[in-house]
Amino acid sequence: MEKFIASSAFEKATIKRLSAAVQVKTESYDDLGKIGEDKRWDVQYDFNKYLKKTFPRIFSQLRIEYVNTHGLFITWNGTEPELKPTLLMAHMDTVPVPPETIDQWTHPPWSGYYDGKFVWGRGSSDCKNQLLAVLESVDLLLENGFVPKRTVLMSFGFDEERGGPQGAGHLAPFIFERYGKDALAVIVDEGGGFADNWGASMCMPGVAEKGHIDVEIVIRMPGGHSSIPLPHTAIGVMSELIVLIEDNPYEPHLVDKNPYLGALYCGADHAPDFPDKLRKILEKSRGHETCNAANDELAQEAAKMSPFVRYLMQTSQAADIIGGGVKVNAMPERVSAFVNHRINIGSTSESVKTKVTSLAQQIAEKHNLTLHAFDDAKEERNSIFLKAGYNELEPAPLTPTNVDELTAYAVLSGTVRALYGEDVIVAPGLMTGNTDTRYYWDLTRHIFRFAPGWDGEQGGLANGVHTVDEHVSVKAHINGVKWFSLFIRNMDEATLD
Ligand SMILES: [Zn+2]
The missing domain is CATH 3.40.630.10 (Zn peptidases)
Structure with a gap:
């Protein structure tokens, strides 16, 4: 055969x-x-x-x-x-x-x-x-x-x-x-x-496998004629929130059970061109598998290799869809956006929700809006809503x-x-x-x-x-x-x- x-x-x-x-x-x-x-x-x-x-x-x-x-x-x-x-x-x-x-x-x-x-x-x-x-x-x-x-x-x-x-x-x-x-x-x-x-x-x-959660953000604000506008329309507020989210990315974090740690050990032991600096940091954490401080230093250093490596150890976030506004002389009453997340090993969808909630809370307070975070509330004016997409999945x-x-x-x-x-x-x-x-x-x-x-x-x-x-x-x-x-x-x- x-x-x-x-x-x-x-x-x-x-x-x-x-x-x-x-x-x-x-x-x-x-x-x-x-x-x-x-x-x-x-x-x-x-x-x-x-x-x-x-x-x-x-x-x-x-x-x-x-x-x-x-x-x-x-x-x-x-x-x-x-x-x-x-x-x-x-x-x-x-x-x-x-x-x-x-x-x-x-x-x-x-x-x-x-x-x-x-x-x-x-x-x-x-x-x-x-x-x-x-x-x-x-x-x-x-x-x-x-x-x-x-x-x-x-x-x-x-x-x-x-x-x-x-x-x-x-x-x-x-x-x-x-x-x-x-x-x-x-x-x-x-x-x-x-x-x-x-x-x-x-x-x-x-x-x-990393986990997955798409967070939908909906902002409802009063409409009205654009000739007498509010200082911030729902589009402006959404923009502020998206910028705030992007300015607060997750950190690389390498828990002991992340398989990439095993790959690093294998590389250090067997690959001829394994970087010396990384090897030194790796030796510090080896045998102290519960020492998270050493692991975090290791993750920071390893993440420098490439974005591909970084996101083996870091929850990703990407604002991928935005929509809102229907007419150029009317302020938008509803603006929505989706932020895609791939959840790091050792983390949970709950921690993503907590983080987005705290950022949205800052924007809600600043603009005097009510925040409804993952509570399935019915949409109403002067509010920010956070919702989880249908395909929420924890890390495997x-x-x-x-x-x-x-x-x-x-x-x-x-x-x-x-x-x-x-x-x-x-x-x-x-x-x-x-x-x-x-x-x-x-x-x-x-x-x-x-x-x-x-x-x-x-x-x-x-x-x-x-x-x-x-x-x-x-x-x-x-x-x-x-x-x-x-x-x-x-x-x-x-x-x-
Ligand atoms: Zn396939």
Whole structure:
């Protein structure tokens, strides 16, 4: 089987599969209506048709179930049902391609064009590649007569790019109903991968996710003719509040359980170009894992490396939407804005609410307005309202990353090093966004957001995900197939509780 995966026959076939998968449009829109009513969901029927045609062995030999019409759940029963199953995930939808950007693509977004190295198009890298890698590896194992002891489950959502309420939001409770709490050995979903850090190749599967809260601010003030204006209209007051929020950003703060601390330790121990100054500060905090002062000094220093690193240790805030005013000679009666927050590990949505409330209180007092902070009050004049968006989410529970005993993390990292060599440093990674796994927290503590395909060259991120020119390296994809086929077998051999 491994010889076949490395052959040009497999390469040719997998390029064809990837390319065809990209050609079936499965765009997810934020404003989708009900399944069955809104015709835009029906693209999922086409994609399912493609999967059935491409993987007849899986569709005829394994148990196939559809959850909430389009959610695809596949069961490959193991011979030892008392072992906890392995669950592999991916999503079938993609973000849309805005029509005005189509001419900016090097190769058209739905072409699945292969240029000799990459397959191009929307979904090629987020994450039809991962979906195919899972199915291809299972198909190859089936073809070669592998019989798992540990049940292998596959769960594929179809609206991850709009938060996953219809797909993962139904699949997870369905699986919970059948298997129960903490009943799975491991979950692998899309996520982090490989990057060059400090002169070393590092692999950083996501073992944690930041939380999320969108705070809506609404200011209601009297309208009236602009020729006899108030000194500050609701737009002016909103501006003042937004500026105050931006002038008071969160500080980097690295709690002991933040996986990035583990990544820093790994880097200090194994990466040749790890910065000396950072190493010195790190040594101070090492062994004093509860010494938060040392950790904060460490976070301040590490945050200087890049905004990307900073926001692994800091709650982010960004004012992203504003609206208000309808006419140029009338003062606005209602102005609203949204501030998006990604909540740091160790913090809570409550602490975000407290902070925004205290800032809004200052502005409310200054302008003699009443503040209604997260109290669901009905909107009325001369008031500032703070509301939490519908998708409020606390930081995810942490996946255990100890390797001194056999954990799922140990199996995952061992599989990475078996495939890519022992020079690759596997370290815990942190996701600043959320995947479909947000619905799966009760099913296992061992959740990994991980893209295992790597071509040894490019990092995981600079491949056009969510923008123009999305593409995937075929070599990386084939390595992804190898990785899943190894991981399934390694999980089968691993004695885990
Ligand atoms: Zn994705």
